Amino acid sequence: xxxxxxxxxxxxxxxxxxxxxxxxxxxxxxxxxxxxxxxxxxxxxxxxxxxxxxxxxxxxxxxxxxxxxxxxxxxxxxxxxxxxxxxxxxxxxxxxxxxxxxxxxxxxxxxxxxxxxxxxxxxxxxxxxxxxxxxxxxxxxxx
Numbered sequence: 001x002x003x004x005x006x007x008x009x010x011x012x013x014x015x016x017x018x019x020x021x022x023x024x025x026x027x028x029x030x031x032x033x034x035x036x037x038x039x040x041x042x043x044x045x046x047x048x049x050x051x052x053x054x055x056x057x058x059x060x061x062x063x064x065x066x067x068x069x070x071x072x073x074x075x076x077x078x079x080x081x082x083x084x085x086x087x088x089x090x091x092x093x094x095x096x097x098x099x100x101x102x103x104x105x106x107x108x109x110x111x112x113x114x115x116x117x118x119x120x121x122x123x124x125x126x127x128x129x130x131x132x133x134x135x136x137x138x139x140x141x142x143x
Contacts, residue, residue, distance in 0.1 A: 026062060033062075036069035039076075039084065040091040060137045067126035068094055074122055094119055101127075102138050 030045050043051075048065070052058040071094050081087050097119045109117050132138055 026059070029062060029066060033065050033069040036073045037091070039087050040072070056136045057134060060131060060134045063128070063131050064098060064137065067123055068098060070126050071119060071122040075119065094123070097123060101132075104139055 027045065027049075030048050034041070034043070034045060034048070052061050052065075055061045068091075072091055075081070075090055075094070076087065079090075081090055093115060097116060100116075101120070101123065107120060112120075
């Protein structure tokens with residue numbers, strides 16, 4: 001009986017330490033992201049929280065992760081993506097386009113593939129103006 005109680009306490013401490021600094025609403029948001037990206041991102045909630053906590057702006061990075069998840073969900077439905085290899089590829093393309101924005105890429109629909117244009121439009125619809133202006137989340141290579 002003592003071993004069980006000690007084990008439960010240890011599990012509670014580990015669980016608390018991995019979610020420390022995150023409000024319940026943020027943890028719920030991470031669970032929603034995990035649900036939307038379950039096909040392509042196998043990280044646990046604790047792994048995501050650990051990754052977010054290594055950034056300068058965990059809340060901003062969580063918002064970006066939410067935009068990735070929502071864009072992925074929309075595009076999988078819109079383009080009827082059912083093959084796992086295609087889902088993985090689509091997810092990687094979304095991540096690539098997030099990096100494009102984070103490093104100051106400008107919208108230039110004329111010189112881009114239709115997929116990149118569609119992904120960027122979706123991402124922008126999920127990025128708030130406040131997020132786009134956040135210091136440390138989006139950069140310009142000219143700065």
